[in-house]
Amino acid sequence: VDVEIDRIILDALDRARTGAAAKNIFINVTGERGLVTYGSESQLATALGNLIDNAINYSPVDTTVTIETGNGGAELTVSVTDEGIGIAEADLDRIFERFYRADPARSRATGGTGLGLAIVKHIAGNHGGRVYVSSTPGTGSTFTLLLPSRTVRSADPAPTEGEM
Ligand code: ATP
Numbered sequence: 389v390d391v392e393i394d395r396i397i398l399d400a401l402d403r404a405r406t407g408a409a410a411k412n413i414f415i416n417v418t419g420e421r422g423l424v425t426y427g428s429e430s431q432l433a434t435a436l437g438n439l440i441d442n443a444i445n446y447s448p449v450d451t452t453v454t455i456e457t458g459n460g461g462a463e464l465t466v467s468v469t470d471e472g473i474g475i476a477e478a479d480l481d482r483i484f485e486r487f488y489r490a491d492p493a494r495s496r497a498t499g500g501t502g503l504g505l506a507i508v509k510h511i512a513g514n515h516g517g518r519v520y521v522s523s524t525p526g527t528g529s530t531f532t533l534l535l536p537s538r539t540v541r542s543a544d545p546a547p548t549e550g551e552m
Pocket residue numbers: 438442443446470472473474475483484488489490491492493494499500501502503504505506529
């Protein structure tokens with residue numbers, strides 16, 4: 389089924405609200421509205437939610453997380469940028485593996501399991517897309533979900549009484 393990107397962002401924001409508030413992290417949403425992909429709304433919200441969770445978990449208090457949408461024609465992007473600890477180059481190709489956690493995360497008192505990004509990669513792949521990262525240690529990271537773009541709703545046949 390068609391999945392509205394605005395809807396999955398709202399879903400994911402809803403789930404992230406408490407964690408963000410606890411660290412006084414502001415979540416900023418920007419970019420193009422009305423983008424549509426195809427697949428499972430709940431899976432895509434989980435994928436985006438995992439990226440937002442990480443952005444919050446691996447950032448200090450009083451920072452900003454930015455969710456940005458973009459339209460590349462046949463593909464759309466949803467990126468999550470944080471002002472957090474960043475990821476060393478040596479870890480960049482490994483963080484999408486199950487159970488892999490980079491050193492600063494491993495030593496964190498409140499640890500995760502290292503599955504979040506493996507799930508994101510799996511969900512992106514299932515939707516004909518992918519996920520990639522760019523990061524600068526000490527400055528922050530950007531994770532981008534790239535997904536196939538559907539033509540906008542206005543192109544759908546929408547019979548109404550008035551037009552029949
Ligand atoms: P889980 O998500 O299962 O609770 P996790 O967050 O450790 O645990 P992943 O989400 O798969 O697992 O992330 C893997 C590792 O990648 C993290 O442990 C952390 O080292 C690194 N990482 C992920 N996102 C970020 C980020 N936004 N900034 C810095 N490091 C990150």
